[in-house]
Amino acid sequence: MFHREGRAIILSTFFITAVIILLAHFYIKNPAIKIGLQVVSIVILILILQFFRNPKRIANKNFNEIHAPVDGKVVVIERVMENEYFKDERQQISIFMSPVNVHVTRYPASGVVRYSKYHPGKYLFAWHPKSSEENERTSVVIRTPKFGDIMYRQIAGAMARRIVNYAEEGESIQQGEDSGFIKFGSRVDLFLPLDARIAVKLNQKVKGAITCIASVKIEDEEG
Template identity: 50%
Template sequence: MKLHKEGKGTLISVIIAIIVISAVSYYFLQNWALLIIVPLLVLYGFILWFFRNPERDIKDQVENVIAPVDGKVVMIKEVEDHEFIKGKCLQISIFMSPLNVHVCRYPVTGEVIYKKYHPGKFLVAWHEKSSELNERTSVAVKTKTNHQVLFRQIAGYVARRIVFYPEIGDAAKAGHEFGFIKFGSRMDVFLPLDIEVKCKIGDITTGGIDVIAKLPQA
């Protein structure tokens, strides 16, 4: 199983803590220490599994908007973005539970033209206002179809660390990794109103694979 690089520090810290706690527990409790050690090993197994980074067969995309993460579509709604688009657009939101793969991928192909980190609150990620109030990152790409697409990583109640790698001027390739969110969160994608939506609320998405919308031709 391939692990994501963002898990290295967490996994090392956790295994050291487990070794110390296990040693102390065995010293004082002998065989009864298994009641502590076994749950700790199960927890470590979950953390190890959380940081999995499965190989995906990523296709070249031009007009298609690809699901940026594994999760569940929880919102498809016309909204007004005041940060970058400065007008009305269509928001598609995908919620990630702690059980999902948390690799974040570009939804479209083009060039990175905007990036910003926003400190904020830690409302539950499915809360509608989390897109505006929570800690988040914003990235915009000018697509090869000459559209501007904005997308956000949003921290949730459990997720407390967002990592994103893009720099302005970078080439963005739909389905390819641009960041990671630790332990449950949400991603929002903001698209032109005349987009052709290819998903519905409740759909389960596979990041980098599933098509959630199609951009109008330039």
């Protein structure tokens, strides 16, 4: 299954690959060059298909947990000042996606979208400390039953040139549902309350809609 954001690119790449293979077959006499060109075009097609894959994920919806919004590796767990929306201290968890990861963004929790904003910006490498505030990005705030307001931020990387965000203010959303896509290398930051119990570690690999990133504090869970 492939993500809808990749359909045009996949069709275009498939057509170009077919043309290259046919032209090489009929017009290039040197066998090594012919086969090499055909193999390279097929490899590029496979890479495009791999990048836009959209595996079906069935989230175990849980109001007491925040799930990973994307596949990737946890590269930041720290306490920061969030200046765009909360204007106070939050726990930031950042997940870096390499080009080989699934790049579908999924809602980390169920609730109501309170804020959704796109910011044009730079294209620093996604692991750069300033990328969260200076790169092209979208910020989405979800009001949840147990955590209150939480934010996730899609951040473009050095290769990414388009962020797709489906979240609309006032919309009721479900944990694990498709919320967007980031094309070609990027990261997602989560900004959670200070009392949320972090359930992941640095350098841990996570799966969108599957891995628990944080849970509510014990007394809230019992209540």
